[in-house]
Amino acid sequence: MESIVPIKGKVKFVITLDSGVWIFDDRKIDLNTFFEEGSIMKDELEEYTKAVSKHWSREIQEGATYPPTLKTEKKYEKERVLNGTFAMPFTPFLANAEPLENASEIIIETDAGEYSFDIEKADDLLLGFSKDGKPFKEDGPIHIIFKDGSNKENPIKHVKAFRLE
Numbered sequence: 001m002e003s004i005v006p007i008k009g010k011v012k013f014v015i016t017l018d019s020g021v022w023i024f025d026d027r028k029i030d031l032n033t034f035f036e037e038g039s040i041m042k043d044e045l046e047e048y049t050k051a052v053s054k055h056w057s058r059e060i061q062e063g064a065t066y067p068p069t070l071k072t073e074k075k076y077e078k079e080r081v082l083n084g085t086f087a088m089p090f091t092p093f094l095a096n097a098e099p100l101e102n103a104s105e106i107i108i109e110t111d112a113g114e115y116s117f118d119i120e121k122a123d124d125l126l127l128g129f130s131k132d133g134k135p136f137k138e139d140g141p142i143h144i145i146f147k148d149g150s151n152k153e154n155p156i157k158h159v160k161a162f163r164l165e
Contacts, residue, residue: 084133090126106121115156128143143159
């Protein structure tokens, strides 16, 4: 199975997606909580500011040494990453490919055929890349899941490429 998925067609830059490295990306979405909490996308700057503020408050209260709870938090985060079910938003990758002005639809090429969407619907697509800590080796490398969760039990599988037309 090929693990590289290109974005090609009417784009300024043909780019390739490698889902094997997404586990380290801060943009990943935990699908175990995403559909329960609603599709609330977080502002990255706001999240960063909150994290820095929390860290600063902890240093003021407890000093610069790391308390035992921080070790537990790091262990929990590592376990969550190793056992989680994750997806990435499609939009940032599409933006990096820079669709041409005359591109109007996204064709998802799979083993089972092609799926077509208006380019305006790109923000509704999530790229699932792991379930319970395991990559999609048999029917992957990625699954397409809609943000509204309408196909979360039956995502688009065996994705080979994204083609803009």
